[in-house]
Amino acid sequence: MGNKVSNFIGHFKTITNHKLLVMKYCFKVGLYKQGILHDLSKYTWVEFSAGVKYYKGTVSPNGIQKIKEGYSKAWLHHKGRNKHHFEYWIDYGLKEEEGLKGMKMPLNYVVEMFIDRMCASKNYLKDKYRDNSPLEYYDARKEYYVMDEGTRSLLEYLLNMLSERGEILTLRYIKEILNNSNDKLLY
Template identity: 55%
Template sequence: MYGWQHFKTITSHRFRVMCYCFRIGLYWQGLTHDLSKYSWTEFSKGRKYWQGTRSPNNAEREDTGVSLSWLHHKGRNKHHFEYWIDYGINCDTVIQGVPMPRKYVAEMIMDRISASRTYLGKGYTDQAPYEYYMKGKDHLWFVHEQTKAQLEQLLGMLAGKGEKETLRYIKDTFLKEG
């Protein structure tokens, strides 16, 4: 059991996200980001499957075939696009993605930067969050096209123009446009 290590990892990650959210003006989201990770449902699985180099949800999924921690988490945290799925009406799909509000897209970017920094450590580059997204992009059929375009724009900007300019753009333009 790796309870203390898991606690340090999620707390470090939350602190990073909080700092990034504060930099772009999302104070409440920074304070409340990922609080569900401290619930017994999520924390108990995290301490059991903690490895320090990737999400314990993947290890739980590999071990049991499903991540109960992830199912709990995604339903309570609006910065995950899996939260923004609804039944389709008058369309060809049973479920479909709906557009995410910009403040949650921005929080997701802060989350992805922070997760990459947490798990990659000194190996982090501003390209890492974009590369991680692109690696799994083909499996995101359920994400609304507008949300995908926004993620790709912001992660691409991060990869190409760096953190400082991207955070400035998110704060001064992206969040004010929506």
């Protein structure tokens, strides 16, 4: 019983800390609604219960659920409800021979995806976090991502900017892009 209680508390703290971090950074760039609504599905039963069951505190419980059960019902639920995940935007191409492909994400969701990755690294790595941490995590997995090339390009640009120029300049750049863009697909 004690393990379930500590997992419940630990998981709740982890997802809430992540949500508050993302909200803080979304607010900094002007994405107020997205900051407030970010990852609310993590508090639904299907996602939260898996999070408690597979809680470790240093990695996502969804990956552990995939190993133990063969798939993660929590992840399938999560990525289908959160537009800041590139997986949400995977669909069949317009031509039959294209098969599944990544669709171009609106700019505001690419920015939220960038912020989500930065904050996930901060949340899990804690004092080991460096501005290049989100880029290193991305680089280790990017060859498996089904993502629109424009979306990929912008995400990589932002991750590299964070790594090379730091958080303050990257967030200032993002805010300027968002404030000067009428077209949310402009990139």
